[in-house]
Amino acid sequence: MSAAILDAFRIPDEPYYLALGDELSLFEAAYAVRLPVMLKGPTGCGKTRFVQHMAWRLRRPLLTVACNEEMSASDLLGRYLLEDGATRWQDGPLTIAARLGAICYLDEVVEARQDTLVVIHPLTDDRRLLSLPARSETLRAHPDFHLVVSHNPGYQSALKDLKPSTKQRFGAIEFDFPVRAQEVEILVHETALARELAERLVSVAEAARRLKGHGLDEGISTRMLVHAGALIRQGIAAEAACQMALVRPLTDDPDLVSALNASVRACL
Amino acid sequence: MSEAHGEGPQRELPGGASRFVRALWGFDVRLHALPPAAHEFAARRPRFVASNLWLPASPLTGVPGSFSDYLFAACAHISAHLRFGAPRFSIKSLKPAQVAIISLLEDARVERLATEQYPGLARLWAPYYTARADGQKTSLSLFARLARALHDDAYVDDDSWVSKGRQLFFEGRAEWRDASLCRRIGGALGNDLGQMRVQFNAKDYAVQPAYRDDNIGLWQFEQEQTDDGCELESEGRRRIESDVPTPKPPERGEPLASGPSDASASERASGSRSQVGAELEPATLHPEWDYVIGRERPDFCRVRERPAALGDATRIAATLARYAPARKRLERSALRLADRRPIRLRRLLDGDSLDLPAALAAVVAHESAVSADPRVYRRLRFQLEPPALLLLLDLSESLNASAPGSSATLLELARSASALLATSLSSIAGDLAIHGFSSNGRHDVGYYRFKDFGQPYDELVRARLAGMHAHLSTRLGSALRHAGRALATRNAARKLLLVVTDGEPSDIDIHDPKYLLFDAKQATISNRRLGVTSFCVGLDANAEGSVKPIFGAGNYSLLDRLESLPQKIAQLYLRLSA
Numbered sequence: 001m002s003a004a005i006l007d008a009f010r011i012p013d014e015p016y017y018l019a020l021g022d023e024l025s026l027f028e029a030a031y032a033v034r035l036p037v038m039l040k041g042p043t044g045c046g047k048t049r050f051v052q053h054m055a056w057r058l059r060r061p062l063l064t065v066a067c068n069e070e071m072s073a074s075d076l077l078g079r080y081l082l083e084d085g086a087t088r089w090q091d092g093p094l095t096i097a098a099r100l101g102a103i104c105y106l107d108e109v110v111e112a113r114q115d116t117l118v119v120i121h122p123l124t125d126d127r128r129l130l131s132l133p134a135r136s137e138t139l140r141a142h143p144d145f146h147l148v149v150s151h152n153p154g155y156q157s158a159l160k161d162l163k164p165s166t167k168q169r170f171g172a173i174e175f176d177f178p179v180r181a182q183e184v185e186i187l188v189h190e191t192a193l194a195r196e197l198a199e200r201l202v203s204v205a206e207a208a209r210r211l212k213g214h215g216l217d218e219g220i221s222t223r224m225l226v227h228a229g230a231l232i233r234q235g236i237a238a239e240a241a242c243q244m245a246l247v248r249p250l251t252d253d254p255d256l257v258s259a260l261n262a263s264v265r266a267c268l
Numbered sequence: 269m270s271e272a273h274g275e276g277p278q279r280e281l282p283g284g285a286s287r288f289v290r291a292l293w294g295f296d297v298r299l300h301a302l303p304p305a306a307h308e309f310a311a312r313r314p315r316f317v318a319s320n321l322w323l324p325a326s327p328l329t330g331v332p333g334s335f336s337d338y339l340f341a342a343c344a345h346i347s348a349h350l351r352f353g354a355p356r357f358s359i360k361s362l363k364p365a366q367v368a369i370i371s372l373l374e375d376a377r378v379e380r381l382a383t384e385q386y387p388g389l390a391r392l393w394a395p396y397y398t399a400r401a402d403g404q405k406t407s408l409s410l411f412a413r414l415a416r417a418l419h420d421d422a423y424v425d426d427d428s429w430v431s432k433g434r435q436l437f438f439e440g441r442a443e444w445r446d447a448s449l450c451r452r453i454g455g456a457l458g459n460d461l462g463q464m465r466v467q468f469n470a471k472d473y474a475v476q477p478a479y480r481d482d483n484i485g486l487w488q489f490e491q492e493q494t495d496d497g498c499e500l501e502s503e504g505r506r507r508i509e510s511d512v513p514t515p516k517p518p519e520r521g522e523p524l525a526s527g528p529s530d531a532s533a534s535e536r537a538s539g540s541r542s543q544v545g546a547e548l549e550p551a552t553l554h555p556e557w558d559y560v561i562g563r564e565r566p567d568f569c570r571v572r573e574r575p576a577a578l579g580d581a582t583r584i585a586a587t588l589a590r591y592a593p594a595r596k597r598l599e600r601s602a603l604r605l606a607d608r609r610p611i612r613l614r615r616l617l618d619g620d621s622l623d624l625p626a627a628l629a630a631v632v633a634h635e636s637a638v639s640a641d642p643r644v645y646r647r648l649r650f651q652l653e654p655p656a657l658l659l660l661l662d663l664s665e666s667l668n669a670s671a672p673g674s675s676a677t678l679l680e681l682a683r684s685a686s687a688l689l690a691t692s693l694s695s696i697a698g699d700l701a702i703h704g705f706s707s708n709g710r711h712d713v714g715y716y717r718f719k720d721f722g723q724p725y726d727e728l729v730r731a732r733l734a735g736m737h738a739h740l741s742t743r744l745g746s747a748l749r750h751a752g753r754a755l756a757t758r759n760a761a762r763k764l765l766l767v768v769t770d771g772e773p774s775d776i777d778i779h780d781p782k783y784l785l786f787d788a789k790q791a792t793i794s795n796r797r798l799g800v801t802s803f804c805v806g807l808d809a810n811a812e813g814s815v816k817p818i819f820g821a822g823n824y825s826l827l828d829r830l831e832s833l834p835q836k837i838a839q840l841y842l843r844l845s846a
Contacts (some may be wrong), residue, residue: 019638062517070612072614074625079625079629080628080629080632082628082631082632086635087632087635087636087640088272118535130728134629193332197678200387203385203386207291207292208291210290210291210292210293210294211287211290211291214287214290214296254614255283255284255287256284256287256334257284258284258285258288258340259284259285259287259288259290259291260291262284262288262340262392263288263291263292264388264390265388265392266288266292266344266386266388266389266392267386267387267388
């Protein structure tokens with residue numbers, strides 16, 4: 001297996017990321033000692049963008065796996081395929097990253113079933129071993145291999161949480177929505193909106209975030225603001241863009257919709 | 269957050285309005301329906317006292333736009349007072365006209381500050397400014413014009429009084445954060461009005477535009493009488509205080525939404541009816557088993573459904589605080605119970621479909637000439653629906669005894685158990701009912717529904733639980749039959765009747781202790797025919813002799829530590845449901 005297949009996973013251009021605190025240096029330090037990193041924070045606050053940025057900054061290829069309930073260990077490790085009556089082994093994303101030295105990013109890791117996740121255990125302590133039982137192989141991870149997972153502790157029910165034995169293997173960086181000035185900055189950069197309009201969109205988001213726990217499970221995220229801004233750049237009126245990108249995706253509750261719509265009108 | 273609902277559906281306030289306030293400023297307000305005007309021509313205006321808002325429940329005459337826009341405008345205005353307002357103004361020696369002008373300036377001040385943060389609010393309020401710079405110069409029209417001049421920068425008005433007010437207000441822009449500005453300007457403008465000989469009649473005055481509140485919330489009224497001949501002032505104060513109906517802010521402990529109190533009124537009414545003539549009450553006749561003759565006596569017992577008395581709902585929250593850790597655990601278990609996603613079982617020896625990765629692995633193993641794992645099937649396991657639960661509480665006199673080794677009475681424990689159950693099982697609340705009974709002879713078995721199926725666990729239910737009291741006797745069989753029938757109508761695969769009682773059944777007209785025991789046993793059997801499973805929690809560790817014959821071995825649990833009843837009940841449900 002050649003390292004050339006990693007080229008597809010390299011990030012040539014700098015993904016925009018505005019540092020909100022010391023997360024860049026924290027991540028770099030964790031990478032230096034190969035401490036697996038858990039990114040915690042609400043959906044749409046920039047976790048995935050941060051990983052892309054760090055992969056670019058560290059010049060490592062990035063393999064992303066969106067975790068889900070149906071995911072099995074072989075989706076991470078790899079499996080035998082049948083080809084013309086013969087079998088061929090196909091590495092999974094985690095195996096590729098461990099074998100060839102890339103960053104493997106497991107997005108929304110709690111969505112995966114807990115028995116699937118135990119395959120990462122030997123890989124995330126000082127052994128750095130990946131065991132492939134189907135191939136009777138035990139793989140020593142490449143020195144450049146690094147594991148990153150993301151986790152939104154907010155909306156998952158009590159039913160979904162990581163095992164303590166899994167959690168303890170990680171260092172965690174906590175994310176939240178940017179403070180106002182930074183969020184405006186991000187919005188202006190991502191959507192090229194006029195600063196004043198960006199300020200107003202951020203006001204809408206702040207209003208919606210006050211309703212978290214008062215009917216809303218999650219507030220309006222930075223990602224949703226970027227969507228609204230993109231629609232406005234397409235020539236959609238600001239109020240309509242807010243309804244489409246911010247209000248309707250968030251809730252179906254008529255009371256909340258009316259409260260959010262009134263907030264949108266108040267902010268614009 | 270509680271929202272008020274009026275007496276009928278037409279008086280309902282939209283739930284969005286209070287959320288709107290929270291979205292804007294991050295604090296909560298309570299909405300109440302404004303009572304109808306004292307007389308037909310009195311202008312109605314919203315009102316606020318601290319964070320309680322009274323809003324009209326039907327559109328005001330002559331107000332443009334949709335009613336819900338109006339309510340949002342009113343809420344935005346009042347919440348600006350709450351956000352930017354200072355402590356209430358003291359009314360001291362002010363004339364009614366000055367009071368009105370200062371209020372008007374204060375309205376403009378808080379709105380200006382609010383629009384600095386939320387520019388769109390100005391557009392929300394704009395449609396209601398209909399004053400025009402012409403016509404007669406009455407105090408009413410001048411006030412409306414000044415309000416518009418302070419709101420609308422494009423508005424042109426060359427009246428000298430309006431212009432002066434506008435000029436003073438905007439010259440003081442740097443002091444907008446300070447409410448005393450309004451007092452200073454308002455005093456001056458009020459004097460000018462007097463010199464212009466423009467009459468101000470507090471009786472006819474209604475704040476303009478119509479979305480604004482009546483200013484009652486801005487002023488501190490003093491109780492002492494003024495000594496000198498300031499007739500106008502006391503007259504004006506009386507006007508302001510009495511002209512508009514004064515809704516009383518709810519006291520602590522009283523149910524906040526008017527729904528429960530309405531219900532309480534109707535329940536009180538029906539309660540008094542029960543005293544007038546018990547014959548008018550709805551009663552259900554149930555048979556009773558006579559073990560001596562070995563037959564049922566048809567239509568022998570009369571179960572009367574009575575409204576549950578209401579108590580102080582806030583007590584329930586205090587009670588629950590004591591069970592916080594247990595509650596957290598139970599909520600988690602209840603969630604798991606409510607999670608009905610099927611579980612996929614893989615790698616089975618037989619199943620509904622092929623487990624492809626396993627099958628592939630088997631083929632690979634076969635090709636590689638090693639022994640293949642034959643477990644290549646998979647199957648979906650569907651989780652059982654949580655059972656419908658009726659918690660039936662014995663509310664006889666003996667529940668007033670204190671639990672051994674505890675200061676709480678059995679009744680209090682039963683109440684805590686109900687509250688803990690209802691809170692922690694909120695994820696499956698629709699299938700939970702809490703009923704109770706106490707009897708006074710076979711013609712009077714009282715039956716109370718604290719929470720019924722399909723009813724949310726709300727303020728009213730908490731008030732009923734708080735008002736729960738224990739008296740009279742325990743005719744268990746009739747109550748079991750009545751509860752069994754209620755439960756049998758539920759559309760659930762499993763139906764669980766959980767009975768909490770402190771000992772053997774008894775009643776004033778029965779002297780043979782075995783009679784009611786056998787009747788209760790018979791009731792349990794007939795309930796089972798209706799698809800209802802009964803389970804008993806005995807509040808007496810020595811009650812085995814009476815409980816076991818009724819419910820059968822394995823269908824009861826006797827508590828030796830009664831303080832654990834609340835946790836025990838909820839745990840039992842979860843265990844029986846799994």
